[in-house]
Amino acid sequence: MEKVLMKGNEAIAEAAINARCLHFFGYPITPQTEIAAYMSRRLPKLGGVYLQAESEIASINMVLGAAAAGARIMTSSSSPGISLMSEGISYIAGCDLPCVIVNIQRGGPGLGGIQPSQADYFQATRSSGHGDFHSIVLAPNSVQEMADLTGVAFDLADKYRMPAMILGDGILGQMMEPVTLDGIGEPVTYDKPWATTGTRGAREHNIINSLILKPEGLEQSNFKRFERYAIIKREEQLHEEYLTDDADIIIAAYGAASRVSKNAIKMVRERGIKAGLIRPITLWPFPAEAFAKFADRVKGFISVEMSMGQLIDDVKLSTGQKRPVTLCARTGGMVHTPEEIAKKIMAADKGEWQ
Amino acid sequence: MFDKRITIFAGHYGSGKTNLAVNCAVALRGSFPNKRVILADMDIVNPYFKSADEATYLAGKNIDVIAPVFANTNLDAPALPGELFSIFHDQSSLAVIDLGGDDRGAYALGRFAELLINHAIYDMLLVVNYYRPLTRTPQSVCGIKTEIEVAAGVTFTGVVNNSNIGVATTAQDVLNSMEYIKRVTEQCDLPLVFTSIKKDLEHFLPELNTFGINVTETGEKYGIV
Numbered sequence: 001m002e003k004v005l006m007k008g009n010e011a012i013a014e015a016a017i018n019a020r021c022l023h024f025f026g027y028p029i030t031p032q033t034e035i036a037a038y039m040s041r042r043l044p045k046l047g048g049v050y051l052q053a054e055s056e057i058a059s060i061n062m063v064l065g066a067a068a069a070g071a072r073i074m075t076s077s078s079s080p081g082i083s084l085m086s087e088g089i090s091y092i093a094g095c096d097l098p099c100v101i102v103n104i105q106r107g108g109p110g111l112g113g114i115q116p117s118q119a120d121y122f123q124a125t126r127s128s129g130h131g132d133f134h135s136i137v138l139a140p141n142s143v144q145e146m147a148d149l150t151g152v153a154f155d156l157a158d159k160y161r162m163p164a165m166i167l168g169d170g171i172l173g174q175m176m177e178p179v180t181l182d183g184i185g186e187p188v189t190y191d192k193p194w195a196t197t198g199t200r201g202a203r204e205h206n207i208i209n210s211l212i213l214k215p216e217g218l219e220q221s222n223f224k225r226f227e228r229y230a231i232i233k234r235e236e237q238l239h240e241e242y243l244t245d246d247a248d249i250i251i252a253a254y255g256a257a258s259r260v261s262k263n264a265i266k267m268v269r270e271r272g273i274k275a276g277l278i279r280p281i282t283l284w285p286f287p288a289e290a291f292a293k294f295a296d297r298v299k300g301f302i303s304v305e306m307s308m309g310q311l312i313d314d315v316k317l318s319t320g321q322k323r324p325v326t327l328c329a330r331t332g333g334m335v336h337t338p339e340e341i342a343k344k345i346m347a348a349d350k351g352e353w354q
Numbered sequence: 355m356f357d358k359r360i361t362i363f364a365g366h367y368g369s370g371k372t373n374l375a376v377n378c379a380v381a382l383r384g385s386f387p388n389k390r391v392i393l394a395d396m397d398i399v400n401p402y403f404k405s406a407d408e409a410t411y412l413a414g415k416n417i418d419v420i421a422p423v424f425a426n427t428n429l430d431a432p433a434l435p436g437e438l439f440s441i442f443h444d445q446s447s448l449a450v451i452d453l454g455g456d457d458r459g460a461y462a463l464g465r466f467a468e469l470l471i472n473h474a475i476y477d478m479l480l481v482v483n484y485y486r487p488l489t490r491t492p493q494s495v496c497g498i499k500t501e502i503e504v505a506a507g508v509t510f511t512g513v514v515n516n517s518n519i520g521v522a523t524t525a526q527d528v529l530n531s532m533e534y535i536k537r538v539t540e541q542c543d544l545p546l547v548f549t550s551i552k553k554d555l556e557h558f559l560p561e562l563n564t565f566g567i568n569v570t571e572t573g574e575k576y577g578i579v
Contacts (some may be wrong), residue, residue: 005370005519016486030401030430034367041488113428114401116576122546174402175572176368178485178519259578333428335576 003178009034011179012076012102013042015150019187021072021100022048025062027081029112031170032104035076036090046294056081060088060101063082067078067097068208072154073088075265078103078170080111082128089163090129094210094227096194099159100150101128101135102166104173115333116170118255121310124167125284130223136164136236137187137283139254143177149281151187156236158190160228167283169306171256171335232285239287243269247276249348250294252315253304254280257336261304264341273349280314286316300324300353302323304341307331324353355548355565356382358477360441361468362463363514364506365481366489366498367455370516372397372405373420374481374550375452377567379417382448385556390447390575392440394420396462398432399454401425403572434462442469467507478546480510482538484531492534492541499542512547513539514565521569524559525551532562 006014013035014026024039043050055061059075066073076332077085082103092099104119107113124137136156138149146168153164196206203292212218242262244250253261258279265275278294280287291301300323303312309327317327328344356378363371363378372395379393393412395405405412406421413419420440423433441449453459463470470476480499482489489495503509517531528551537548551559553566573577 003485003519003522004487004490005368005483006487010368010487038488107428114430115428170402171573171576171578174400175576176520177571177573178522235550256576256578259573260576263577338577 002182003180005176006143006179007034007174007176008143008172009104009174011143012150012166014039014181014236015147016074016100016154017042018181019072019154020189021047021074021154023071023073024049024057024075025051025053026075026077027053027059029078030100031106031116031173032076032078034173035102035117056084057088060085060092063099064088064095064097067092067099068095068196070197071194074100074102076104078083078104078106079108079117081268082120082123085318086129089135090131090133091210092163093129093133093135094131095208096161097208098161098163100153100157100164100166103166105167105169107331113333114170116256116306116335117331117333118257118306119132119171119308119310119331120167121283121305121307124165125286125314128165133225133287134162134284136160136232136343137167138163138164139167139281139283140172141258141279142254143172143175144179146172147179147181160232167255169256180218185320194285213335236282237285237287237289238281239290240281241290242277242279244276244278244294246274247301249273249275249345250301251275251304251341252280252291252296252301252311253277254283254311257304257306260336260338261341263338264345267338267342268345271346273345275345286314286318288314291318292320293313295319295322298323300326300348302326302328302344302348304328305335326353356477358475359447360395360451360474360476360493362451362453362476362478362508363481364460364463364478364502364510365455366455366486367400367459368486369455369481369483369489371455371481372520372552373405373567373570374514375405375450376408376412377550377565379412379450382450382460383415383417386448388416390444391416392418392420392447394438394441394449394451395422395425396434396438396451397454398422398434400460401430403575405452406577431521434465436556438466439483442466442473451551453506456498457505460502460506463506463508468507477511477547478508479512479514480542480544481514481516482535484534485519485527492537495538496541510542510544513542513544514547515549518569521552523552523555525555528555528559
């Protein structure tokens with residue numbers, strides 16, 4: 001398995017091509033532009049379509065159209081661009097269409113800044129658009145995972161006919177690490193009998209639509225969708241545990257913050273403090289069971305996040321507030337140092353949980 | 355190795371230009387203790403990892419860093435400082451130019467093409483990394499070379515083999531790139547100027563013309579190792 005050196009953004013793009021995604025619609029924005037740039041170089045040579053749309057709103061509606069026609073399809077953006085897409089994401093969910101949306105987060109709110117952030121956690125896991133719906137949200141923490149989870153995202157999106165989001169950040173998008181794409185293997189493909197591929201006079205029309213005229217019908221379609229969500233919550237939770245076996249203090253962190261947290265854990269363990277990490281890999285469905293099983297045996301939890309207290313809500317919900325849960329936050333494009341996380345752990349170890 | 359007054363590093367994005375430029379400036383400082391050494395960060399395409407990140411380290415070595423006006427801010431505005439002209443006015447200085455990646459990064463040099471060609475002695479080095487996925491064939495490297503030359507209005511004078519997969523690179527990884535580099539130099543019709551390699555691997559490859567460098571992983575800037 002030969003390794004190549006890739007940026008996280010490139011790894012996502014190449015992994016998408018490996019997953020037979022040959023069409024891409026998007027609009028440039030730092031720090032995710034390399035995804036579009038990579039696709040613009042590669043897709044035309046593969047007989048696919050790369051199109052830079054006039055805006056994120058146009059991009060996401062092109063994604064809806066391509067998904068309706070049964071194509072594996074992806075778009076990518078960064079925080080403000082994802083906000084623009086939110087109406088279209090809701091329509092895609094309402095139409096039960098699969099697609100992959102990449103958000104390489106930057107500092108907000110508003111135009112904010114171009115440096116890394118995790119402040120779109122609520123947007124991704126709670127409300128990436130209006131109405132009752134969810135997107136599957138995957139949070140890689142290395143360039144290799146940017147590639148691997150892109151394949152998973154396409155698989156899950158097709159399997160459950162819904163949007164799947166890769167939630168990265170500017171660090172993961174821009175940093176370079178060795179990657180191997182050999183291990184990803186052949187993509188799983190799904191029959192799409194619902195796709196609008198032309199009837200050829202041989203079958204009834206397939207209709208893709210999110211408008212349901214009667215409220216009784218709309219309610220039923222939402223109920224059905226939530227039955228699927230229940231299966232996903234039961235079967236698709238992914239997480240990683242690091243040094244949790246003997247841990248007194250558990251850090252909750254995903255993405256780049258989890259990498260910095262691991263360094264902090266190594267530092268405090270040298271001083272004899274037993275800290276460990278639970279890293280959610282799926283943010284929705286949240287790996288609630290992984291956290292719940294520690295709620296009775298640890299002193300407490302620290303949510304290390306590049307946002308002002310978003311992940312922490314899911315940690316509290318899944319641990320029933322049986323133990324203190326405290327926040328270690330940076331925001332606006334600033335990133336934790338391992339030292340400041342270590343300080344927070346050492347304070348917690350002394351019983352200071354504010 | 356660096357025997358011209360101006361050394362320009364250009365190539366595919368992510369090929370390692372910034373790291374080479376920083377190492378080159380430090381090497382020049384060592385060889386010419388009494389000269390002004392300038393590191394000009396002309397990368398106005400990628401606002402994340404830049405020579406300007408190393409400004410404090412370089413200042414400590416008495417190397418002048420000329421960086422884009424909004425480097426290390428939240429403003430993604432591609433503006434170059436007028437100070438860049440001092441490279442050409444101060445004929446006794448030694449300058450290293452770190453260009454942005456691909457043709458898009460090379461456009462920034464176009465403004466200075468006439469000054470370079472008519473009033474300066476320079477090397478423009480094509481940085482190549484065999485382990486970057488979009489430059490794995492000599493044809494793809496030659497394609498990017500031509501695009502950069504058209505954008506910059508300046509032609510390359512040599513190739514640098516910077517084949518690596520980060521700090522995990524082995525001497526064998528470098529050796530495995532040599533056949534490819536030979537074909538790159540033939541197809542691009544440029545000489546191989548040197549092979550850059552982590553300092554601690556240099557002694558494994560005495561037969562190669564190597565430039566020993568310190569390697570910084572991109573994640574280190576953010577406490578990720």
